[in-house]
Structures are given as structure tokens and as C-alpha cells.
Amino acid sequence: MPTWWREHRGTELKLTTWTDDARIAADNLADFATGLFTPTVRLGVTGLSRSGKTVFITALVHNLIHGGRLPLFAPWSEGRLARAYLAHQPDDNVPRFDYERHVATLVEDREWPHSTRQVSELRLTVEYESAGYFSRTLGRGRLNVDIVDYPGEWLLDLPLLGKTYDQWSSQAIGLARESARKSLSGPWLEALAGASAQGPADEVLAANLAESFTAYLEACRDDRHALSALPPGRFLMPGDLAGSPALTFAPLVRPASGQAPKESLWALMERRYEAYKTHVVRPFFREHFARLDRQIVLVDALAALNAGPLAVADLEAALADILACFKPGSGSWLSGILTRRIDRILFAATKADHLHHEGHARLQAVLARLVDRAVERAKFSGAAVDIVAMAAIRATREARLKHEGEDLGAILGTPLPGERVGGETYDGETEIAVFPGDLPADPEELFDAGRRPAEPETDETWRFVRFRPPKLEKTVEGFTLSLPHIRLDKGLQFLLGDRLA
Amino acid sequence: MTTRRKPTAIRLDTADIVLEAAPAEPEKARRPGKQHGKTKTSDRVEIGGDAIDAALAEAQTRVEAREVRRRGFRWGRLFLAALAGLISLSFGLAVERLIRELFARNDILGQIGLGLLALAAIGLLAMALREAIALLRLRRIDRLKAAAEKALEDDDSRAARRVLGNLAELYSDRPDTARGRAALDAHRGEIIDGGDLIRLAERDLLSPLDKRARTQALEAAKRVAVVTAVSPRAVVDIAFVLYANLKLIRQVSLIYGGRPGLFGFFKLLGHVVGHLAVTGGVSAGDSILQQLVGHGLAARLSARLGEGVVNGLMTARVGVSAIHVCRPLPFIETGGPAIRDFLGELTRLTGGATEKGDEAE
Numbered sequence: 001m002p003t004w005w006r007e008h009r010g011t012e013l014k015l016t017t018w019t020d021d022a023r024i025a026a027d028n029l030a031d032f033a034t035g036l037f038t039p040t041v042r043l044g045v046t047g048l049s050r051s052g053k054t055v056f057i058t059a060l061v062h063n064l065i066h067g068g069r070l071p072l073f074a075p076w077s078e079g080r081l082a083r084a085y086l087a088h089q090p091d092d093n094v095p096r097f098d099y100e101r102h103v104a105t106l107v108e109d110r111e112w113p114h115s116t117r118q119v120s121e122l123r124l125t126v127e128y129e130s131a132g133y134f135s136r137t138l139g140r141g142r143l144n145v146d147i148v149d150y151p152g153e154w155l156l157d158l159p160l161l162g163k164t165y166d167q168w169s170s171q172a173i174g175l176a177r178e179s180a181r182k183s184l185s186g187p188w189l190e191a192l193a194g195a196s197a198q199g200p201a202d203e204v205l206a207a208n209l210a211e212s213f214t215a216y217l218e219a220c221r222d223d224r225h226a227l228s229a230l231p232p233g234r235f236l237m238p239g240d241l242a243g244s245p246a247l248t249f250a251p252l253v254r255p256a257s258g259q260a261p262k263e264s265l266w267a268l269m270e271r272r273y274e275a276y277k278t279h280v281v282r283p284f285f286r287e288h289f290a291r292l293d294r295q296i297v298l299v300d301a302l303a304a305l306n307a308g309p310l311a312v313a314d315l316e317a318a319l320a321d322i323l324a325c326f327k328p329g330s331g332s333w334l335s336g337i338l339t340r341r342i343d344r345i346l347f348a349a350t351k352a353d354h355l356h357h358e359g360h361a362r363l364q365a366v367l368a369r370l371v372d373r374a375v376e377r378a379k380f381s382g383a384a385v386d387i388v389a390m391a392a393i394r395a396t397r398e399a400r401l402k403h404e405g406e407d408l409g410a411i412l413g414t415p416l417p418g419e420r421v422g423g424e425t426y427d428g429e430t431e432i433a434v435f436p437g438d439l440p441a442d443p444e445e446l447f448d449a450g451r452r453p454a455e456p457e458t459d460e461t462w463r464f465v466r467f468r469p470p471k472l473e474k475t476v477e478g479f480t481l482s483l484p485h486i487r488l489d490k491g492l493q494f495l496l497g498d499r500l501a
Numbered sequence: 502m503t504t505r506r507k508p509t510a511i512r513l514d515t516a517d518i519v520l521e522a523a524p525a526e527p528e529k530a531r532r533p534g535k536q537h538g539k540t541k542t543s544d545r546v547e548i549g550g551d552a553i554d555a556a557l558a559e560a561q562t563r564v565e566a567r568e569v570r571r572r573g574f575r576w577g578r579l580f581l582a583a584l585a586g587l588i589s590l591s592f593g594l595a596v597e598r599l600i601r602e603l604f605a606r607n608d609i610l611g612q613i614g615l616g617l618l619a620l621a622a623i624g625l626l627a628m629a630l631r632e633a634i635a636l637l638r639l640r641r642i643d644r645l646k647a648a649a650e651k652a653l654e655d656d657d658s659r660a661a662r663r664v665l666g667n668l669a670e671l672y673s674d675r676p677d678t679a680r681g682r683a684a685l686d687a688h689r690g691e692i693i694d695g696g697d698l699i700r701l702a703e704r705d706l707l708s709p710l711d712k713r714a715r716t717q718a719l720e721a722a723k724r725v726a727v728v729t730a731v732s733p734r735a736v737v738d739i740a741f742v743l744y745a746n747l748k749l750i751r752q753v754s755l756i757y758g759g760r761p762g763l764f765g766f767f768k769l770l771g772h773v774v775g776h777l778a779v780t781g782g783v784s785a786g787d788s789i790l791q792q793l794v795g796h797g798l799a800a801r802l803s804a805r806l807g808e809g810v811v812n813g814l815m816t817a818r819v820g821v822s823a824i825h826v827c828r829p830l831p832f833i834e835t836g837g838p839a840i841r842d843f844l845g846e847l848t849r850l851t852g853g854a855t856e857k858g859d860e861a862e
Contacts, residue, residue, distance in 0.1 A: 071688055071701050357658070357692045398692075400519040403509050412513070421510040433518055437508035463508040486692045 015161040015325055016290070020282060024290045028340055031291065038125075040144040041499055042291055044326075044342070047298030048228055048318065049152030049221075049237070052350040052392060054113045056298060057147055058102040059392035059483050060492065061086065061124055068482030070489035075128050075500040082127040082141075089123045090146065091287075097122035097149050106393065106469045106483070118239050119150045119288065128500050135501075143499055148288045153233035157281040158289065159321040160231055165273040168231075169251035175229070180310040181220060188216040188250075197252045198260050201268035206248055210235075213250040226307035228318035234280060246276045285325070294495045295326060296346045297374075301366050302354055302464040305439075305446065312446050316370050323374035328383035344384045346494050347371050352486050353391035354464045355436055356398055356409035360389040362439035369443040386494045391486040395467040401433050408435040413467035421465050428468060436464050628762075635762035639769065642759055642829045645671070649830045653699045661695035665702050668829060671758045672706065681706035703830050711824070714756045715838050718820025721749040722843055726813030730805050742812055746819045753823040769826065776822040810847055817843040 016024070031040065047053045063070060064084040070076040089096060097120040102113045124145040130136040160168060173192070176185035191212045195205055214235045220227040221236060230236065234247055241247055249272035252265065260266035299319065304311040329341040349367040352360055368375065368387050378385045396413035410433045415421060417428030426432070440446060472481050596618065604611030645667050652660035665685050672678040684705040688698060725745050732738040750773055754761050761769050821838050828837075 069687070069691070071684075071691075071705075072693070072697055077701075077704060352692075360692070394692075401509070401511065402519075403511065406506060408506065408509065410509075410518070412518070424510075431513050433511045433513060435506070435509040438506050463510070465510065487694075490694075490697065 015158070015285065016282070020286050020290075024286060025339070028291055038140055038142050038144055039499065040146060041293045041496065042146045042340075043495060044289060044292035044295040045147055045149065045298065046155065046295055046322070046326075047152055047350070048155060048300070048315075048322075049115060050303065051152055051298040051300040053152060053298060054102060054116055054149055055106070056296070056348075056350070056392040057097065057122070057149055058099060058106065058113070059485055059488060060147075061099055061122070062103055062483050063485065063488065064124065064126065066482045068485070070492060072487075072489040073492045074497050075126075076489070078131065080129045080131060080500070082129065084124060084126045087123045087125040087144065089121050091121060094119055094121040094148075096120060097147070107472050110469045110471060112469060115237070116149055116151045117237060119148060119284075121146065121148050123147075126496075126500065131501060143496075145496065150284075150288065151233070151237040151239070153230070153237040154239075154284060155322055156229070156231040156233040156318065158285055158325040160277060161281055161285060161325070165270040166254060168273065170254065172231075172251040173253060176216065180225075180314065181216075181227070184219040184225070185216050188212040192251075192253065195252065195265065197255045197266040198257075198264045201263055201265050203248075205265065206250070206268060209250040209252075210248045223303070224307065226303050226311040226315075228304070228311070228315040229321065230318075232276060232281075234276070241280065245272060246279055249273050249276065289326065291340045292326070292342050293340060294344050294346075295328075295342045296348055296491065296495060297323065297371065298348050298350045299367055299370060300351060301349050301363065301370060302351050305366075306464050309446060309448070312370075316447070319371055320373055323371065323377075327381075328378035329381035330383060341381075342378075342383060344495060345374075345378050345386075346491055347375070347385070347387045348390040348491060349388070351391055351464075352389035353394040353396045353413075354411065354467070355389075355439075356411055357486075358409045359436075359439055362441065362443075363389045366439060366443045366446060369447065384494075388487050388491055388494075390488060390491055392483075392488055393469055394484040394486050395470050399433060401435055403435070410435045413465070416466045416468055419466055421463065432465075434463075434465050632762040632764050635760050635765040636768065639754075639759050639761060639765050641667075641671070642757070642827070645829045646831060649699050649702075652695050653831070653833065656694055656696040658693070658695040658698065661698035662689050665689055665698060668702055668706060671829060675758070677709070678706060681709065699830065700833055703833050707828065707830055710756055711828075711838075714753050714820075714824050714827075715842075717752050717756065718749060718817055718824065718838070719843055719846055721745050721752075721820060722813040722817040722847060725816040726809040726847055728809075729812040730809035738808075738812070742816065746816055749816065749820050750823045753820060754827045757824075757827040757829060759827055769823075772826045773819065773822045776826050777818065780822065780825075813847045814840060814843065817847070 034040065045053045045057060047056075061084075062068065064081075065086070067076075067081075075081045086099060095118060099122060105111050105113050124147065126143045126145065127141060128143065129141055130139055163171070173189075175181065176189060188209075191209055195209055199205075217230045217235055219225070220230055234241055238247060249269045252269055255266060297319075299315070301312075301315070304315045326345075327339075327341050328343070328345055330343045347367055349363045352363060355363055364387055367389070371387075375385050375387070396411040399410050399412050401408040401410035412431055412433050414428065414431050415426040417426070419426050419428075421432065421434070470484055472483070600611060600614050600618065603614040645664060648660060648667075649664045651657075652664055665688070669682045669685055672682060685702055688701050688705075693701070725742055728741045728745075729738045732741065747770075750769060751761065751766060754766075754769055759765070759769070818840055821840065825832075825837055
């Protein structure tokens with residue numbers, strides 16, 4: 001059980017410098033001014049890599065634009081939604097979210113979008129009519145929803161803003177020596193032992209250390225281990241920074257004297273760590289996360305369950321760290337001019353379609369346990385919180401399966417090509433019925449590593465299979481049907497319903 | 502650790518699989534083209550039968566418990582029962598004597614009398630049957646309401662699905678609900694939580710009916726107000742108020758799918774009066790409002806108009822109670838109609854009437 005993240009428990013993180021604060025306030029002011037004409041909601045889609053951010057955004061946009069079935073989304077069911085379309089995005093220096101290509105990948109190739117490599121943005125404009133008389137006559141009947149997509153790995157960087165190089169080094173090394181990662185961190189720890197923090201600042205040595213550190217992080221991320229707490233994120237997904245000095249650093253063992261000379265390896269690494277924070281993390285945070293109105297936190301709990309209790313504990317730690325970086329709370333409209341606070345947070349356990357709906361309540365319980373501290377914090381500060389098991393795109397159907405005398409709630413789907421289930425490898429064409437196993441009624445069981453075998457190979461309590469996206473047939477007129485989903489409408493209602501009331 | 506079912510994965514061509522609650526159209530379109538294996542669509546009413554039956558049984562015991570509490574040995578009832586027995590005996594005797602006398606006078610007359618008796622018996626039987634069916638239907642609505650309340654409370658999606666199925670069945674011969682029923686059918690095939698399903702049913706199926714019921718109540722209230730205001734004698738408006746209220750209760754029941762016969766109607770009447778008595782205390786504020794409006798404002802214009810408004814509001818209140826009693830689902834998203842909603846219309850009406858009256862004078 002990692003304990004390092006408990007250190008700053010309860011303290012407010014100071015993530016920004018005063019110059020940042022000033023810039024954020026100026027941006028807020030500008031937003032407020034433009035918002036007077038057309039109200040804008042900045043929806044923060046937060047989730048680690050492979051949690052389904054891109055798919056969620058694509059499904060959301062597709063369902064709104066193509067009038068998908070959203071019975072629980074009040075503006076839709078009350079018939080007040082006139083239309084929705086992708087508008088020109090507000091920031092010209094950020095790439096556009098490649099919505100059309102993602103839809104084509106999902107619908108035509110029936111593949112999931114590739115992992116996101118860089119930040120992209122989109123603005124969805126929703127035209128609606130308010131149910132209230134005054135807002136209908138006085139309001140504009142239009143709402144802009146700004147959404148940012150980014151590699152989930154980068155989210156892991158946000159907690160670094162509150163840590164010095166010294167703190168981060170000792171945490172990273174401590175974590176690598178824990179039992180969960182010992183088998184993976186061996187080569188890097190060896191290289192680390194060979195390096196002296198007080199030695200000369202050798203560029204080659206620094207590059208070697210950074211390389212073996214990156215290799216260790218990548219090994220941790222592999223599906224079989226599915227570990228989550230792996231900062232710094234750019235090491236895994238460098239974007240356009242590959243090979244730059246800002247990425248050529250690694251943790252070091254602190255010199256015994258506590259002080260390192262100016263030209264030492266330690267000093268070099270420390271400088272680069274700070275440069276990484278200044279030039280990479282801080283702008284990322286300032287531009288995309290400091291000014292959110294609504295937030296959805298996507299968590300792929302099933303992948304962690306697949307990999308075992310250590311992965312679950314790691315996921316919990318990573319989420320706690322990241323969620324501490326956001327500012328929940330209810331703000332008045334006046335204070336809202338300069339400081340933004342997130343007044344609604346939705347925690348969504350994604351890929352709920354990998355489970356029969358009888359298991360959804362338990363999945364929600366697992367998620368609630370995973371993020372309970374963040375939920376407490378958000379509620380305490382006055383934000384509204386909801387937890388839901390969701391599938392932005394539903395890839396399976398449900399069936400009852402009679403197997404060996406048991407009546408099982410199973411799901412039908414086509415596994416991805418190369419997916420191994422029960423000793424058989426599938427080609428991506430065969431449809432199978434899967435019963436993924438019962439989740440425990442008490443989620444505490446998952447977090448108690450002692451009660452379950454740690455090795456993923458021997459653990460056959462659950463097996464969540466990855467399925468291909470559903471096959472959508474076209475109507476006679478050639479229209480593609482909307483993407484099926486599970487509780488996406490409920491999530492939308494919570495996140496945006498009041499702004500479209 | 503409790504024993505948990507192991508994960509299983511099976512190819513479709515080997516397994517015995519029952520597809521679950523497939524929605525009508527979209528799911529069929531979504532189904533992959535090539536499908537092998539023994540897949541068959543099950544009767545969706547079968548699914549989750551146990552849970553709903555339990556809910557229904559519980560609701561039933563609740564109802565019975567209420568009745569048992571009311572029961573005890575009642576001398577009055579004994580007297581009435583005995584009296585009814587005596588009367589029917591004497592009636593039977595009279596009929597028997599009549600037939601006998603008819604035969605004594607002429608065989609053909611006797612035959613005709615016998616035939617008429619048979620016809621009367623058939624008619625009576627049919628009436629009784631219809632009454633019984635109507636009573637059963639009313640009871641079904643009551644049970645549906647109880648089951649819906651329970652499903653809503655427990656957020657039980659199986660029970661909610663069953664409630665939706667029963668609702669669709671209840672309205673299956675009502676063409677004006679076709680759209681709502683189609684919407685419900687589509688919802689049942691999707692993964693939606695129990696409470697949300699009930700909410701959707703209320704929104705899609707019942708909100709048009711609510712509107713109609715509310716209009717009925719408003720119309721009746723208006724009519725009563727006007728008739729009271731212009732009626733020449735008190736007897737006339739008392740008779741009319743009575744008639745309008747009874748008719749309103751019947752109409753509301755018809756709108757929500759109940760088809761009360763005579764006894765069913767009495768039962769319904771009892772429910773409505775009970776509801777009025779229960780909510781009487783709650784709507785004390787409304788009563789004060791009535792007093793103010795009836796005897797203050799409108800009365801200042803004309804005593805008759807004031808009475809008209811009061812009678813109209815009373816009718817509206819009967820209508821509201823009837824709506825609460827007859828509706829097969831509880832009100833979830835809104836609290837249901839209230840007297841306040843009717844007040845504006847009624848006073849506007851009488852205001853218009855005074856203006857017209859002034860012009861006439």
C-alpha cells in the first residue's frame with residue numbers, strides 16, 4: 001500500500017505562482033465578457049490514459065449532433081433541443097479535435113480511436129429553448145460547450161506542481177522499491193545505484209538514467225500490471241518534446257550531506273525538473289484545467305480489477321493525487337468573474353458495457369470507494385457530486401446464459417482481434433457470450449491485498465474482455481444510427497442539464 | 502470470502518442463450534448481420550417476474566392489512582345482510598308465484614314469463630360480470646401504483662420494467678397513447694435505472710393524460726361556477742354541482758384507464774372522499790384563499806358570483822383528488838395539480854362574467 005501520497009493530505013495544494021493567478025484571472029475576465037453574449041461552459045474531461053476520454057467526447061458530440069436517444073437528458077426528451085453543431089473553437093493555437101476521423105474509425109472501421117498524442121479542443125454549440133419564460137425571451141437560447149482532449153498520461157503531471165525535486169525523487173524511488181513494482185524497476189534501480197548525485201553533471205549519464213527510468217514506467221503501464229501512478233506523464237507520451245532536455249531527467253538518491261555542489265548531477269537534474277514544471281506542466285494546467293466549470297472524471301476501474309489489487313490501490317493513489325489539483329466549490333456569479341470553481345463533478349466508471357447491468361450497482365460502489373476522498377472534498381466545498389456507471393459507446397448486448405447449471409447474466413460482443421479469452425484467441429469477427437464474474441458486494445475486498453492472490457495469472461475472479469465497437473447499420477436513406485450508450489444521457493443531464501433548463 | 506461465480510466465455514454456436522428484452526426497432530438494426538447459435542428472443546414479461554410478484558404481493562398485503570384494521574364484528578352489517586337475504590327470498594318467492602300463476606292461466610304465457618326470466622338472469626349475470634371486471638381493473642391500477650412506488654423507492658430496474666409492461670398493457674387499447682407506449686417500449690430495451698424508468702413512464706405516457714384530466718377538471722369547475730352564478734334557485738345549483746362532480750370523477754377515471762361500473766364508481770367515490778378528507782388539512786391554506794376570493798373579492802362584486810367561485814373551487818378540488826386517486830403512477834417530478842393552478846382561470850372567468858353583466862345592465 002503506497003503511503004507517500006498521504007503526506008499532503010488535507011493541505012491545500014499551491015499549484016500556481018502569482019503570475020499564473022494573474023493570467024488565469026485575466027482569462028476568466030475575458031471569458032466572462034464573451035460569456036455575456038453567448039454563455040459558455042468549460043467541461044473538463046478528466047481521466048488517465050485508456051479511460052476513454054476521446055470516445056466519451058466523440059459519443060457526446062455525435063449523440064447531440066445526430067439527435068441520438070437521450071431520454072434522461074431533459075432538453076432532449078422535452079423537445080427543446082433545436083440543434084447542435086461544432087463551432088469554431090476559441091483558441092487558434094490548439095489543434096482541433098478530429099471528430100470526423102474518430103467517428104469514421106468507430107463506425108466504419110469498428111476500431112477504438114488510437115491513444116491521444118496531443119492536446120486538441122472543440123467547441124460544441126447547442127441551440128435550445130429554455131423551459132422558463134424569462135430565460136426564453138431574454139436569453140440567447142444558445143450554449144457553447146468547450147471540451148479539451150489530451151493524453152491522459154499528462155494528467156499525472158499536475159501533482160508535480162506541488163512537489164520539489166527532492167520530494168518527488170524520494171517518492172519515486174520509494175514507490176519503485178515497493179513489492180508491486182520491484183520486479184519491474186530492477187534495471188533502473190541498478191543504474192541508479194551506479195550514479196552519484198554529487199558526481200559531475202554528465203549528459204550521457206543523465207540520458208541513460210532518463211532512458212531506463214522511462215523503460216521502467218512503460219513496463220508498469222503494460223496491461224498485465226495496469227499501474228497508474230507513473231509521473232512524469234510526458235515520459236510516456238512526449239508529444240512534441242521528445243528528446244528535449246526538459247525530458248532528460250530522472251530521480252536520484254539524495255546525497256547524504258543534504259547538499260550537492262553546483263555542477264553536480266543532482267543540480268542538473270533538479271534544474272531540469274523545475275524546467276519541466278515551468279515549461280510543460282504549468283502552461284498545460286493554466287490553459288486547460290484552471291478554468292473549468294464542470295468536470296467529468298472517467299475511471300477505467302475494470303482494467304485495474306483485471307490486473308489485481310495492487311493496480312487498484314495504485315489507481316486509487318493516482319486519482320487522489322490528481323483530483324487534489326482541482327478546485328471544486330460553488331461560486332457566486334460575482335466571484336465567478338475572477339476565479340472559476342467546478343460546481344458539478346461527475347465520477348463515471350467507464351466501460352460499464354463490459355458488465356451485465358445487474359453488476360452496475362457494484363461497479364458504482366467500487367468507483368465510490370476509489371474516489372471517496374475526492375467526493376468528500378467536493379461535497380464539503382459545496383459542489384454537486386454524482387457517481388455513475390457509464391458506457392459512452394455500448395459495444396455489447398445482454399443475454400442470459402445457461403452454463404453448467406447456472407443462470408448467468410452475460411454480455412454478447414465481438415472481442416478485439418488478438419484478444420485472448422479462456423485460452424482461445426479471437427479474430428475480431430466471432431461474437432461470443434461472456435460472463436465476466438461477479439464483483440464483490442463489499443468493495444473493501446478489492447482494496448485489501450491480503451485477502452486475494454496478488455499474481456494476476458492465478459487470479460481468475462474476473463476477466464473483462466475488450467470488445468470491438470458496435471456495428472451500426474444505416475437506414476434506407478443512408479443515415480447512420482446514433483451510437484448506443486449506457487447512461488450517457490444521465491451524465492449529460494447532470495453536467496449540462498441545468499445550463500439548458 | 503463468499504463463493505463467487507467464475508467468469509465464463511462461450512462461443513455463440515455452442516451456448517444456450519436467451520436474448521434479453523430486445524427493444525423494438527433500434528436494437529434489431531444494431532444486431533450484427535451474421536448471427537449463428539440458438540438465440541431466441543424471450544418473452545420479456547417473464548423477466549424479473551419474481552421481484553415484481555413479491556412487490557405486488559406486498560402491496561396487496563398492505564391493502565389487506567388496512568382493510569383488516571377497519572373490520573371487526575359489525576352488527577349493522579349483520580342486520581343489512583340478513584335484511585338483504587330476506588328481501589331476495591321474498592323476491593324469489595314472488596317471481597316463482599308469478600310464473601306459476603302464468604302457467605295456471607295459460608301455458609304460452611307461462612313460457613313467455615319463463616323466457617323473460619331467463620333473459621333477466623342473463624342480463625343480471627352480464628352486469629355483475631362487467632362490474633367485477635371494472636372492479637378488478639380499478640384494483641389493478643391501485644396495485645400498479647403501489648408497485649411503481651416501491652420500484653421507485655428501491656431503484657429496482659426489474660420491477661420498474663415490469664411496471665412499464667403493465668402500464669403499456671393497461672393502455673393497450675387506447676390509440677391516443679400509442680406514441681407514449683412506443684417510447685416506453687424503446688426505454689425498456691435499454692439499460693436505465695429503475696427509478697429513472699418510472700420517471701420516463703410518467704413523462705412519456707402519463708403527461709398527456711395529466712393534461713387532459715386537468716382540462717376536464719378545469720372545465721367542470723368553470724361550468725359549476727357559471728351555473729351557480731346564474732341559477733335561479735338553490736336547488737338547481739345543488740343538483741348541478743352534485744351531477745358535475747360525479748361526472749368529473751368518472752371522466753378522470755376514464756382518462757387514466759379505469760372503467761368504473763356502478764360499484765366501482767362507488768368505490769372510487771369512497772377513495773376520492775377519503776383523499777379529500779386526508780388532504781383537507783394540508784390544503785387549509787387553500788381554504789383560506791377560497792374564503793378570501795369567494796366571500797371577499799368576488800362577493801364584493803356580487804354574492805352570487807362569490808358562491809360561484811367557491812363552488813367552482815370545490816369542484817376543482819374534487820377533480821384534483823380524483824386525479825391523485827385514479828392515476829396509475831404517483832406524481833414524481835411535479836407534485837401534481839393543485840387548487841392554485843385553477844384559481845387564476847376561475848377568477849378570470851367570473852371577472853369576465855361581471856363585465857358582461859355590467860354591460861347587460
